[in-house]
Amino acid sequence: MGKRIIIDPITRIEGHLRIEVEVEGGKVKNAWSSAQMFRGIEIILKGRDPRDAPLFTQRSCGVCTYTHYLASIRAVEDAVGVKIPDNARIIRNLLHGAQFQHDHIVHFYGLSALDWVDVVNALKADPKKTAALADNASNDPKGGAAYFREVQQRIKTFVDSGQLGPFANAYWGHPAYRLPPEANLMATAHYIEALRLQAKTARMHAVFGAKNPHLQSLAVGGVTCVADLTPDRIAEFLFLWKETQDFVKNVYLPDILAVAPFYKDWGTIGGTTNFLAWGDLPESAKEPDSFFLPRGVIMNRDLKGVKMADPDKVTEHVTRSWYKGNDARHPYNGETNPIEGDPKYDTADKYSWIKAPRYDNQACEVGPLARTLVAYGYGKKEIAELVNGALQKLSLPASALFSTLGRTAARAIETVAIGDAMEPWIMELVGNLKKGNDKTYTSWTMPKTGKGCGLNDVARGSLGHWVEIEDGKIKNYQYVVPSTWNLGPRCKAGKLGPVEESLIGTPVADPKNPLEIIRTVHSFDPCIACAVHVIDPHSNEVYKVRVL
Numbered sequence: 001m002g003k004r005i006i007i008d009p010i011t012r013i014e015g016h017l018r019i020e021v022e023v024e025g026g027k028v029k030n031a032w033s034s035a036q037m038f039r040g041i042e043i044i045l046k047g048r049d050p051r052d053a054p055l056f057t058q059r060s061c062g063v064c065t066y067t068h069y070l071a072s073i074r075a076v077e078d079a080v081g082v083k084i085p086d087n088a089r090i091i092r093n094l095l096h097g098a099q100f101q102h103d104h105i106v107h108f109y110g111l112s113a114l115d116w117v118d119v120v121n122a123l124k125a126d127p128k129k130t131a132a133l134a135d136n137a138s139n140d141p142k143g144g145a146a147y148f149r150e151v152q153q154r155i156k157t158f159v160d161s162g163q164l165g166p167f168a169n170a171y172w173g174h175p176a177y178r179l180p181p182e183a184n185l186m187a188t189a190h191y192i193e194a195l196r197l198q199a200k201t202a203r204m205h206a207v208f209g210a211k212n213p214h215l216q217s218l219a220v221g222g223v224t225c226v227a228d229l230t231p232d233r234i235a236e237f238l239f240l241w242k243e244t245q246d247f248v249k250n251v252y253l254p255d256i257l258a259v260a261p262f263y264k265d266w267g268t269i270g271g272t273t274n275f276l277a278w279g280d281l282p283e284s285a286k287e288p289d290s291f292f293l294p295r296g297v298i299m300n301r302d303l304k305g306v307k308m309a310d311p312d313k314v315t316e317h318v319t320r321s322w323y324k325g326n327d328a329r330h331p332y333n334g335e336t337n338p339i340e341g342d343p344k345y346d347t348a349d350k351y352s353w354i355k356a357p358r359y360d361n362q363a364c365e366v367g368p369l370a371r372t373l374v375a376y377g378y379g380k381k382e383i384a385e386l387v388n389g390a391l392q393k394l395s396l397p398a399s400a401l402f403s404t405l406g407r408t409a410a411r412a413i414e415t416v417a418i419g420d421a422m423e424p425w426i427m428e429l430v431g432n433l434k435k436g437n438d439k440t441y442t443s444w445t446m447p448k449t450g451k452g453c454g455l456n457d458v459a460r461g462s463l464g465h466w467v468e469i470e471d472g473k474i475k476n477y478q479y480v481v482p483s484t485w486n487l488g489p490r491c492k493a494g495k496l497g498p499v500e501e502s503l504i505g506t507p508v509a510d511p512k513n514p515l516e517i518i519r520t521v522h523s524f525d526p527c528i529a530c531a532v533h534v535i536d537p538h539s540n541e542v543y544k545v546r547v548l
Contacts, residue, residue: 017487017526019499020347021517023508028517031496031503032347033487035354038322042336045477050076050446050469051220053477057465058214060481061527065213066099066205067458068465071479075465076220079452082444083285087229087437088222090429091208093281093292094237095215096456097422098204101244103459104368104415105201105252107525109194112408115519116259117187118177119167123156125181133182134189138254142193151189171515178262187259190251201244207237222441229433229440238426245419253412260394263405267396269506270404270520272498274299276309276364276485277374278455278462281421292382292421293414293457296374297359301402306377309359311453311464316480317356317491320349328358328492331466332451334478356491357480365498366461366485367524372410373401382420386413404502407523446472460525461485483527499524 022030041060045053053076058069070092077084084092127149134143158167171177179187202212208225209215217225279288279295288295288308297309315328322343325335338353345351356363364370375383376398390409391398400406432438447469454465461482468476488497496504499521508514 017521018345019503019517019521021503021506021514023511026507026509028503028506028508031500032351033354033489033497033499034345034352035483035487038338038353040336040338042477042479045474048474049472050079050467050474053465053467053474054218054220057479060479062213063527064099064103064458064460066095066209066215067456067463068479068481069215069218070096071454071456071458071463071465072467073218073220074454074456075452075467076454077452078454079450079467079469080220080444080447081450082221082442084222084442085439086285087429087432087440088442089282089285090425090432091223091225091440092218093283093425094422094429095205095209096281096458097418097425098201098241100418100459101241101248101415102198102201102204103525104411105194105244105248106198107411107459108252108256108408109191110198111525112519112522113187113191113255114167114170115515115522116177116263117179117191118172118174118184119155119170119188119191120159120172121177121179121181122152122185122188123159123181125152125185127152127185130182130185133258134186137186137258139250140190140193140254141250142189148185148189151192152185154192155185155188171513174513174515175509176515179259183258183262187255190255193247193251197244197247200240204237204240204244207233207240219441221444224441226438226440229429229438234426234430238423241419241422241426245422248412248415248419253416256409256412257390257393260405260409264394264396264400266405266519267400267403269516270407270502270523271402272363272365272501273301274359274362274364275370275373276359276366276462277371278309278311278457278464279371279374280455280457281418283425292418293371294375294378294380296378297364298370298373298377299362303373303377303398306374311455313360314464314480315358315361316478316484317358319356319492320489321352321355322350323355326492331464331478331480332453332468332476334466334476336478352489354484354488355480356488356497357485358491358495361493363488363491363495363497363501364485365502366457366482367407368410368414368459368461369401369407370461371457372414376401382417383413386416404520404523448472458482460527481527483524486524487526499526 018034020032021028054072057072128145130148131145205212209217275298279291279293281292282290284290296306298306317328322339324337450469465479486498
């Protein structure tokens with residue numbers, strides 16, 4: 001007899017996601033990941049001018065808005081055979097770096113931290129002890145007993161009002177929370193700081209991108225913001241970057257390292273097997289060799305065996321997805337043919353709108369952990385030093401990287417590394433302008449036919465757009481996004497998707513309040529969302545719960 005528990009809705013993710021797991025003996029025995037929303041932008045693009053594709057595809061999401069814009073632009077540039085000037089490359093990198101800084105800060109504080117931090121428990125903290133902890137844990141200029149006392153009073157007023165807003169329906173008091181009250185108060189104070197900062201990080205996009213979300217300054221052949229390359233605009237971007245990077249280095253990464261010691265066992269929970277990174281942030285016209293985030297694939301957790309990733313080895317399966325057909329196809333030959341009518345959810349058959357991407361027939365995790373592991377495997381200094389420093393501070397082996405804890409820490413580590421790399425890019429741009437080089441665009445002509453692939457690695461993981469042009473129009477368009485890689489269902493061979501795999505073996509103390517499952521799901525930063533189902537094969541009792 002089965003027990004089914006529905007958590008509806010899961011918030012702090014974007015879109016509509018359903019996770020169903022079977023629990024036996026206090027641990028997850030089986031798992032299914034199901035996307036509950038169909039959009040079909042790939043269908044809408046057929047027959048349109050290829051230059052329309054970036055404007056449509058970036059509307060796929062208002063969170064990681066810039067990323068589809070960039071991948072689509074690159075796909076069309078590949079199809080028409082145009083190379084962009086150095087200044088365009090630098091500006092695109094700066095916009096992309098700003099996206100990483102914004103997304104990772106928002107993910108930890110706004111979307112993930114509350115799985116580890118008990119906000120209500122912060123009311124029990126001693127502000128003086130909290131100030132001492134903060135002085136030892138971080139270099140945040142804000143602090144002191146008076147500061148934390150004021151934050152604590154704000155929390156108390158909020159709780160006493162009975163209107164918890166974003167803190168409602170959470171698992172406060174759950175035994176899986178382990179931080180002492182002072183650490184909870186410190187982290188909650190930093191949560192509030194991050195809310196203020198995220199508006200400033202978004203402004204970096206507006207400096208060279210005109211607006212956020214949905215930037216407007218990219219074009220096939222380069223960028224259109226040459227008029228914005230003034231000393232004042234560059235200084236504004238530099239000021240925003242510095243304030244953000246100071247927070248990343250003095251608060252964000254230290255918070256991760258302060259929280260992690262209380263959850264070291266999570267260094268063995270929530271891991272996957274294979275990892276893929278397309279890489280990104282080219283530092284010269286030589287690609288992919290010049291990528292700051294290197295391209296690579298790791299199979300069976302073999303860090304020493306990291307190899308260059310080949311986009312020709314990508315296929316998408318639809319056997320377990322709500323699409324017609326049963327063939328695994330490369331994106332150039334991909335189809336988006338949804339089954340008509342209301343889809344039937346059946347974990348033994350089809351159960352998701354997401355396709356199942358595979359690299360060389362293997363499911364691969366993408367995202368910050370994959371990028372960090374690939375860079376670490378290659379021995380990239382900027383990443384390796386940060387990884388080794390974190391492992392040493394936490395007294396953890398490298399194997400702990402393959403986990404929910406490792407995935408969470410990898411985001412902070414790469415945010416530091418990318419942020420540090422942005423200052424030299426700004427100075428390179430300034431140097432070019434001082435020499436009189438203000439070229440940001442290369443002219444081109446539309447071919448009758450062509451095929452192009454635009455790859456990038458974005459906050460949530462590896463992203464690829466593929467376009468085929470015929471008679472100057474889009475004949476076919478496919479894109480494989482990070483959450484497709486991570487949250488996809490089983491494939492034709494029955495292999496689990498990465499999130500499904502990561503949940504196997506997860507301990508669940510209380511099936512009515514499965515906080516542990518949510519921790520791992522949130523660690524992937526899903527760009528879809530909505531319900532998690534937990535099945536216990538020993539009863540059929542149904543519970544309806546709501547969760548933050």
